[in-house]
Amino acid sequence: MTHPAPxxxxxxxxxxxxxxxxxxxxxxxxxxxxxxxxxxxxxxxALAGLGxxxxxxxxxxxxxxxxxDSQKIPERFVASTVEVPVEEHLATISQQIxxxxxxxxxxxxxxxxxxxxxxxxxxxxxxxxxxxxxxxxEKGWAGARPGGNQSTxxxxxxxxxxDPTIVAGVVNEISGLFxxxxxxxREMRAEGTSQFLESQLKEARKNLEQQEANLSRFKMQRMxxxxxxxxxxxxxxxxxxxxxxxxxxxxxRAEQNKMMLENTLRLAETAEAAVMRAVEQASAPRTVSSGVxxxxxxxxxxxxxPAPHSKTLQAQLDALRLRYREDHPEVKRAKAELEAxxxxxxxxxxxxPKKPASPVAKKxxxxxxxxxxxxxxxxxxxxxxxxxxxxATTRTQLAFTVKELESRVAERQRILRSIADYQARVERLPxxxxxxxxxxxxxxxxxxxxxxxxxKKMSAEMATDMERRQQAEQFTLQxxxxxxxxxxxxxxxxxxxxxxxxGLVLSLAWALGIELRKDQFLGEWELPPHVQILGxxxxxxxxxxxxxxxxK
Numbered sequence: 001m002t003h004p005a006p007x008x009x010x011x012x013x014x015x016x017x018x019x020x021x022x023x024x025x026x027x028x029x030x031x032x033x034x035x036x037x038x039x040x041x042x043x044x045x046a047l048a049g050l051g052x053x054x055x056x057x058x059x060x061x062x063x064x065x066x067x068x069d070s071q072k073i074p075e076r077f078v079a080s081t082v083e084v085p086v087e088e089h090l091a092t093i094s095q096q097i098x099x100x101x102x103x104x105x106x107x108x109x110x111x112x113x114x115x116x117x118x119x120x121x122x123x124x125x126x127x128x129x130x131x132x133x134x135x136x137x138e139k140g141w142a143g144a145r146p147g148g149n150q151s152t153x154x155x156x157x158x159x160x161x162x163d164p165t166i167v168a169g170v171v172n173e174i175s176g177l178f179x180x181x182x183x184x185x186r187e188m189r190a191e192g193t194s195q196f197l198e199s200q201l202k203e204a205r206k207n208l209e210q211q212e213a214n215l216s217r218f219k220m221q222r223m224x225x226x227x228x229x230x231x232x233x234x235x236x237x238x239x240x241x242x243x244x245x246x247x248x249x250x251x252x253r254a255e256q257n258k259m260m261l262e263n264t265l266r267l268a269e270t271a272e273a274a275v276m277r278a279v280e281q282a283s284a285p286r287t288v289s290s291g292v293x294x295x296x297x298x299x300x301x302x303x304x305x306p307a308p309h310s311k312t313l314q315a316q317l318d319a320l321r322l323r324y325r326e327d328h329p330e331v332k333r334a335k336a337e338l339e340a341x342x343x344x345x346x347x348x349x350x351x352x353p354k355k356p357a358s359p360v361a362k363k364x365x366x367x368x369x370x371x372x373x374x375x376x377x378x379x380x381x382x383x384x385x386x387x388x389x390x391x392a393t394t395r396t397q398l399a400f401t402v403k404e405l406e407s408r409v410a411e412r413q414r415i416l417r418s419i420a421d422y423q424a425r426v427e428r429l430p431x432x433x434x435x436x437x438x439x440x441x442x443x444x445x446x447x448x449x450x451x452x453x454x455x456k457k458m459s460a461e462m463a464t465d466m467e468r469r470q471q472a473e474q475f476t477l478q479x480x481x482x483x484x485x486x487x488x489x490x491x492x493x494x495x496x497x498x499x500x501x502x503g504l505v506l507s508l509a510w511a512l513g514i515e516l517r518k519d520q521f522l523g524e525w526e527l528p529p530h531v532q533i534l535g536x537x538x539x540x541x542x543x544x545x546x547x548x549x550x551x552k
Contacts, residue, residue: 030515031508041507049499056495058487062167063158064175065138065479071466087137090155093181094135097174100126106173110166133174134158154478164484171481182475183467190464197457204450211443218439225425227433237422244415247408254405261398263318268394271312272387310345312387313338 031038096102103126107113113125120128138154157175161167219226224233317334325331 031511034511034514038507038511041510042504045503045506046500049503050496053490053492053495053499056490056492057162059160059162059489060164060167060484060486061158061160061488062164062171062481062484063134063136063156064171064477064481065154065156066175066178067154067476067478069474069476089182089185090135090137093178093185096181096185097177098130098133102177103129106170109173110170112161112166112170132160157481160488164487168481168483175477175480179475179477186474187464187467190460190467194457194460194464197453197460201450201453201457204446204453208443208446208450211439211446215439215443218436222432222435225428225432227429227436230426230429233422233426233429237419237426240415240419240422244412244419247412247415251405251408251412254401254408257401258398258405261394261401265391265394265398267316267318268387268391271316272384272391274311275384275387310338310341312383313341316390 100123104122107117107125107129112129116128117125134157136156136158138156157171157178159167159170159174161170313334317331317338
């Protein structure tokens with residue numbers, strides 16, 4: 001028996017499963033199935049959360065406001081030597097106050113963290129306290145401060161802890177440490193600046209003294225060659241040249257006087273010799289014969305007749321003409337005497353008879369007699385003494401003139417040496433000016449440096465005294481910490497609401513998790529859109545009457 005061939009039938013592939021979260025009705029169906037359990041879990045979790053929030057310890061917060069008070073004395077009178085910005089200064093003091101040593105003292109003083117100290121190390125306790133302390137700078141205070149720069153004018157010190165009284169005490173203690181630390185830090189900075197300037201001033205003073213010694217030694221060694229003495233040197237050179245001219249004129253006059261006195265001396269000596277010969281001739285004895293008449297005498301002389309007086313006067317006139325002019329009274333007097341002497345000699349020559357050419361004494365005179373005329377030697381001796389006195393006077397004047405000439409020549413040599421010396425000094429002035437400029441430059445630099453450091457030292461001392469008197473910029477406790485009346489945390493209302501919400505979320509999540517693990521088909525809304533529903537079978541419960549409206 002033959003069977004007919006099978007007819008192929010195409011069966012559509014099953015549609016992919018849809019997630020239960022693809023439709024909100026599935027979520028609602030799952031939650032509704034466990035509504036009782038969800039409420040029970042929610043209540044349990046909410047009560048647990050509320051209990052935990054209730055057991056959380058209270059944390060109190062206290063803070064103080066510290067104002068950065070500006071300098072009370074105007075800066076144009078006293079400038080502060082502490083020019084550190086407030087932020088940097090505040091950070092430095094904060095590091096000192098928040099150091100382990102300082103915080104450990106506060107912990108022991110206020111008995112902080114008693115439970116934590118039993119379970120944690122001291123470093124951890126200190127770190128916990130450091131995290132509980134807050135330093136909060138305040139902005140917007142620049143308008144009330146000199147200069148108007150946007151800098152910190154105030155800051156707050158805050159601390160959190162379980163005890164409100166202790167928290168306020170800790171904040172006030174830290175505020176006092178900030179104020180004291182600021183005063184101490186500023187005073188130390190001012191004193192450090194003053195000490196540094198003092199050491200620099202000592203070095204500058206030593207350098208200045210050395211430069212002063214160098215300058216003084218240079219001026220002592222180069223005295224008379226300094227640039228500021230140029231006018232004096234030039235004036236001295238002019239005076240020496242004037243002295244040289246005067247000395248040369250004096251030398252010329254002395255040489256003329258010497259020549260004149262030498263001529264006068266020669267003439268005076270000649271006249272003296274002539275008078276001397278005349279005196280000697282007049283003083284010679286004469287022989288008188290006794291055999292002749294008594295009124296007749298024959299005189300025989302052994303010497304020539306004396307020189308006439310006119311020659312002596314002529315020599316004197318020539319000497320006077322060498323010294324004076326023709327209109328000088330001495331020259332006129334000498335001329336008058338010479339004319340009178342010449343006239344007198346001419347008259348005497350006219351009255352005297354002619355003498356025999358060669359008088360010869362008679363040999364037959366039986367007796368002779370020596371006769372001396374005393375009148376002629378007396379006149380001759382007076383003239384001789386006068387000539388001797390004139391010769392002596394002339395020699396004295398000549399010696400004085402020679403001595404004066406030697407002195408003048410020596411004076412000229414001295415002046416010439418002085419002129420050469422001062423001229424050499426003037427020529428060395430440019431070189432000395434350069435040397436003095438080098439020495440003076442170092443001295444002026446040292447002097448300016450010393451003066452600047454001295455001014456700074458005085459200002460630093462005034463600034464240090466101002467810091468000690470607390471007249472400089474300082475921290476002022478504007479608003480001390482008060483005992484807080486309510487804790488800042490925990491926020492119990494927020495935490496209670498959060499506990500209730502978290503409990504509800506956890507209960508809903510628990511119900512959804514249970515349903516998702518069952519992987520059940522919840523309703524026709526989970527089928528793909530192209531699937532046609534042929535019929536609906538109600539929910540059949542054995543022993544339990546069917547409930548209307550049930551989908552199964």
